[in-house]
Amino acid sequence: MQTMEKPTDKPLDHPLVIAGRCFQSRLMTGTGKYRTFAQMQACITASGCEIVTVAVRRVQANAPGHEGLAEALDWKKIWMLPNTAGCQTAEEAIRVARLGREMAKLLGQEDNNFVKLEVIPDPKYLLPDPIGTLQAAEQLIKEGFSVLPYINADPLLAKRLEAAGCVTVMPLGSPIGSGQGIKNAANIQIIIDNAQVPVVVDAGIGIPSEAAQAMELGADALLINSAIALAGNPPVMAKAMGLATEAGRLAYLSGRIPVKAYASASSPLTGVVGHS
Numbered sequence: 570m571q572t573m574e575k576p577t578d579k580p581l582d583h584p585l586v587i588a589g590r591c592f593q594s595r596l597m598t599g600t601g602k603y604r605t606f607a608q609m610q611a612c613i614t615a616s617g618c619e620i621v622t623v624a625v626r627r628v629q630a631n632a633p634g635h636e637g638l639a640e641a642l643d644w645k646k647i648w649m650l651p652n653t654a655g656c657q658t659a660e661e662a663i664r665v666a667r668l669g670r671e672m673a674k675l676l677g678q679e680d681n682n683f684v685k686l687e688v689i690p691d692p693k694y695l696l697p698d699p700i701g702t703l704q705a706a707e708q709l710i711k712e713g714f715s716v717l718p719y720i721n722a723d724p725l726l727a728k729r730l731e732a733a734g735c736v737t738v739m740p741l742g743s744p745i746g747s748g749q750g751i752k753n754a755a756n757i758q759i760i761i762d763n764a765q766v767p768v769v770v771d772a773g774i775g776i777p778s779e780a781a782q783a784m785e786l787g788a789d790a791l792l793i794n795s796a797i798a799l800a801g802n803p804p805v806m807a808k809a810m811g812l813a814t815e816a817g818r819l820a821y822l823s824g825r826i827p828v829k830a831y832a833s834a835s836s837p838l839t840g841v842v843g844h845s
Contacts, residue, residue, distance in 0.1 A: 572779065576800070576841055579841050580818070581817065581822055581823075582819075582822055583697040585767060585789055585790055586767070587683075587715070587717070587736050587767055588682075589687060590648070590684065591689045592619045592620060592648070593619065594616075594617050594618050594619045594791065594811070594814075594816055595618055595652065595784070595789065595790040595791065595814050596608070596617065596618045596771065596780075596792075596793065596810060596811050596814040597618055597620040597621070597622060597790060597791065597817075598612065598613055598618045598620075598621055598625075598644075598792070598793060598794060598797060598807070599621065599622045599792070599794030599798070600622070600623050600624070600638055600794075600800065601794055601795075602795055602798035602799055603798045603803065604628070604642045604798075604803075604832055606637070606638075606829055608803055608804070609641070609797075609798070610641065610642065610664060611641065611803070611804040611807075612707040612797050612803045612804050612806075612807035613634070613642065613647065613755040613807070614804075614807040615697070615804045615805070615807040615811070616797070616807040616808065616810060616811040617808075617811040618647075618811070619646075619647065619648055620647070621642065621647050621648070621649065621650065622650040622652045622685050622792065623638065623649055623651055623656065623669075623672075624652055624654040625651045625653065625654075625665050625666075625668050625669040625822060626650065626653075626654065626655045626656075626665060626827040629678045631773070634769070635703075636652060638673075639676055641664045641674070641834040644676045644677055645677065645837070646684070647678065648710055648822060649672075649673050649681060650685050651666070651669025651670065651672060651679055651682075651684055651685065652667075652672060652684070652685035652686075652687055652704075652719075652766050653665045653666055653669070653684065653685070653686055653687045653688070654687050654689075655687075655689075656687060656688055656689070657689065657690040657698075657838055658688065658690070658701055659688055659701040659702075659704040659705035659708070660705075661688075662686060662687065662688045662701070662705040663705050663708050663709060664796075664819065665713060666686065666705075666709050667712075669684055670682060670714070671686070674817065682708060682713055682714050683714075683715045683716050683717065683736075684716055685717045685718075685719060685739070685792075686702060686705055686709065686717065686718040687708055687717050687719045687752065688701035688702045688705055688797025688810070689700075695744055695745045695746075696721060696741075697718075697719050697720055697721060697741075698743065699720065699726050700725060702718050702719070702726075702730070703726070703729060703733065704722060704784055705740045706718050706730055706731050706733055706734075706735055710733060710734040710780060711721060712736070713828055715736045716730075716734070716736060716737065716739045717736060717739055717769065718730050718735050718737075718738060718739060718742070719771055719772070720738060720739060720740055720741070721740065721741060721742060721753075722740040722742075722753035722755065722756035722757050722760065722762050723748045724759040724763065724798035725754055726769075727740065727760045727763075727764060728763065728764075731764060731765060731766050735766065736765060736766055736767075737766050737767045737768065737771070737789075737790075737797070738760060738766060738768055738769070738829060739756050739769045739771040739792065740753065740756070740760055740768065740770060740771070741753070741767075741770075741771055741773055741775030742770050742771075742773035742774055742779070743772065743813050744765050744772065744773060744774060744795075745773070745795070746772070746795040746796065747772075747773055747774045747775075748772060748773070748774075748775030748776075748780050748795070748796060749773050749775065750774065750775055750776075750782070751770070751773070751774070751779055751782050751783055751786075752773065754782075754786060755783065757770060757786055757788070757803065758786050758787070761787040762787075767789035767790060768787075768788050768789050768790075769788065769789060769790045769792055769822075770786075770788045770790075770791050771791070771792040772792075773791040774791065774793050774796055774810075775796045777806075777810055777812070777813035778813065779816035779833070780793065780810050780817060781813040781814070781816050781820070782817065782824040783817065783820045784816075784820070784821055785820050785821050785825075786814075786821070786835045787821050790814075791810075795840070796810065797810060812828075818840070828830065
């Protein structure tokens, strides 16, 4: 008689750790493109996320959709990830990162040195500048920032940024807001296989199955904004993305079956009546 294995007290997973800080959720979300503040708040709650990225320039300028954003969320519960969206050069990104750190301090996060580094000179495809990103990262690390750089799925650049001291690398799945899904799976897999820091897949995810796919590759976390904010029912999509992130992580940890070119019966044939 076959016996069931006894349950173990050993946890299947461990928290996400970035720059020494622990997070239970592996989904990060954003604050842009929502129809209302109330909708944004509902989505952040539904997603279960603990890290929310904020465009520093939009908050500083009180851009449409960002007026009062600093007061709209409970920053005792949500970790702010200031980002340098809108910066076209390394110099711009460095200045905006400094403003972001001060903004986090004003909101009570005195020890928050996180910055999502974006250097994007291309207005059509919104692809990050690898040289400018590396230059800005090196300077910000010297200034004590915990840098989370947004990059193309370039394994060599990812290693250079890690060697420089970045606390994560954030390769894009496909262009920002495109909803094209994971178009760079092979390169993302190489980055994951070689990284010693968390890998966060950022940009391009459109539906929960794509979120699960990224996590099944072994990504440590996801950053999803447009797919939630622009969905027909954003809070429901936020919950779906949170569940997909968890499901993909569990699938990665449990290990998939080998892919075969032929069928394999689910039920054993031994002991079947009429079968020798």
